[in-house]
Amino acid sequence: MKIECNTSAIxxxxxxxxxxxxxxxxxxxxxxxxYIYYGDSANAPYGIKRKEEIIELSIKVCDFxxxxxxxxxxxxxxxxxxxxxxxxxxxxxxxxxxxxPAVKPALNIAKGKNIVxxxxxxxxxxxxxxxxxxRLNALERVLKIPAPKLVELxxxxxxxxxxxxxxxxxxxxxxxxxxxxxxVLGCTHFVFLKKILKEVINYDIxxxxxxxxxxxxxxxxxxxxxxxxxxxxxxxxxxxYNSSKDLSMIELSKKLYNM
Ligand code: DGL
Numbered sequence: 635m636k637i638e639c640n641t642s643a644i645x646x647x648x649x650x651x652x653x654x655x656x657x658x659x660x661x662x663x664x665x666x667x668x669y670i671y672y673g674d675s676a677n678a679p680y681g682i683k684r685k686e687e688i689i690e691l692s693i694k695v696c697d698f699x700x701x702x703x704x705x706x707x708x709x710x711x712x713x714x715x716x717x718x719x720x721x722x723x724x725x726x727x728x729x730x731x732x733x734x735p736a737v738k739p740a741l742n743i744a745k746g747k748n749i750v751x752x753x754x755x756x757x758x759x760x761x762x763x764x765x766x767x768x769r770l771n772a773l774e775r776v777l778k779i780p781a782p783k784l785v786e787l788x789x790x791x792x793x794x795x796x797x798x799x800x801x802x803x804x805x806x807x808x809x810x811x812x813x814x815x816x817x818v819l820g821c822t823h824f825v826f827l828k829k830i831l832k833e834v835i836n837y838d839i840x841x842x843x844x845x846x847x848x849x850x851x852x853x854x855x856x857x858x859x860x861x862x863x864x865x866x867x868x869x870x871x872x873x874x875y876n877s878s879k880d881l882s883m884i885e886l887s888k889k890l891y892n893m
Contacts, residue, residue, distance in 0.1 A: 640863045643668040643873070644852070645699030645707040649691075650678035650789050650876075650883075652822030653710030654890045656733070659849040660708065661870050664856075667863050668871040670702055673887060676877035679785040680713045681754020681821065688717035688756065696722055696730075698875070705861055708852055709733065712753060712820050712844075716760035729859065731852045734766060735820030736844040741772055743840055744815025748775045752805070753820030755780040763820075777814075781805045781824070788823040791886050793893070794830065802827060803834050811837040819843040826890060 644664075646657050650673045657671055672695050674680075680688050692714045699707055706729040709715045709722065715732035722730045735757065740749045749772075757763055758778045767773050784805070787798045817839055819825055825843050832841060856862045872891070876883040 640861070641668065641865055642703050642705035643670045643871075645670050645672065645696075645702070645704035646710050647672040647674065647692075647695045647699065647707065647714075648711040648822055649673075649680035649713065650675040650785070650823070651887060651890055652785070652788065652825070653708075654887055655822050655825035655843070656708065656710035656845045656848055657872070658891060659845040660852060661872070663849045663853055664862070665870055666865055666867045668867075668873075670699060670704055670873045670875065671887065672699060673874075673876045673878075673883060675789060675883050676879070678789050679754065679782055680711065680717075681756045681780075681785060682782050683756070685717045685756070685760070688714055689721055692718040692722060693725065696726060700726060700728070704728065706731065706852070706856060708848065710822055710848070712757045712822065716757050716762045729855055729861075731848060731855065733822065733844050733848050735763065735818050736842050736847060737766055737772060737776065737818060738770055739847070740816040740818045740840075740842055741770060741775065743842075744775075747815030748777055748813055749816045749818060750777045750779060750806075750809060750814055751818045751820045752779045752781050752784075752824055753818075754782055754785065757820055777809065779805055779809075781821070784827060785821065785823045788826050791889070793826050798827065799830055799834060802830055806835065811835050811839060814839055817841045826893065
């Protein structure tokens with residue numbers, strides 16, 4: 635079967651709602667593409683699961699997206715990227731774009747200070763992250779904070795409430811922020827908590843994520859392979875799917891997209 639490359643949709647997936655923050659940046663950059671977003675909320679959080687399980691779940695989602703005829707897949711999840719991106723790239727012939735915590739840009743703006751990386755336990759534990767730190771010679775400069783509870787808060791739509799604020803506070807309570815030059819959001823869910831984090835740290839520290847970098851990488855790659863669409867869309871086209879039986883997850887996806 636010949637895939638109609640130009641107008642085929644781009645698949646974007648995450649363990650749940652986090653990837654919506656990546657999707658927003660991708661659509662901003664490529665508003666004329668069509669998108670299929672898959673949130674695996676029935677199985678979230680991924681970040682505390684075994685690697686084998688994350689691989690299995692990621693394959694299931696990608697098989698679904700491929701069955702929908704997508705021309706590329708964005709693994710809009712640092713955790714699934716750490717655990718499964720190599721296997722996904724071997725399995726499918728379409729481009730698979732992953733994510734990684736934005737440590738490099740963070741080091742560049744930290745003015746020699748240390749950086750904090752907030753991510754899921756799996757992302758921080760996996761070899762991919764260790765290799766990144768080794769490559770950047772940054773082992774001594776990175777303070778790793780596994781923050782799995784924040785994923786569940788975003789999944790329940792609790793973005794701006796008091797309980798979320800106190801949980802964020804608790805995760806960072808032992809950090810001397812005057813020693814920190816940048817904070818990296820190494821989990822796509824956390825991007826929705828940026829405002830609250832800013833309030834809680836009460837210091838002028840840049841908080842960065844890898845979303846824009848991923849979107850740019852995707853665009854460059856599709857351009858290079860002549861896979862960008864030539865169509866012009868009047869309004870953006872996004873199809874939402876979610877593994878949860880709770881239909882309100884689709885509503886939450888749309889709400890977060892417009893946040
Ligand atoms: N959004 C995901 C990430 O970027 C993971 C959240 C989860 O634990 O499911 O790592």
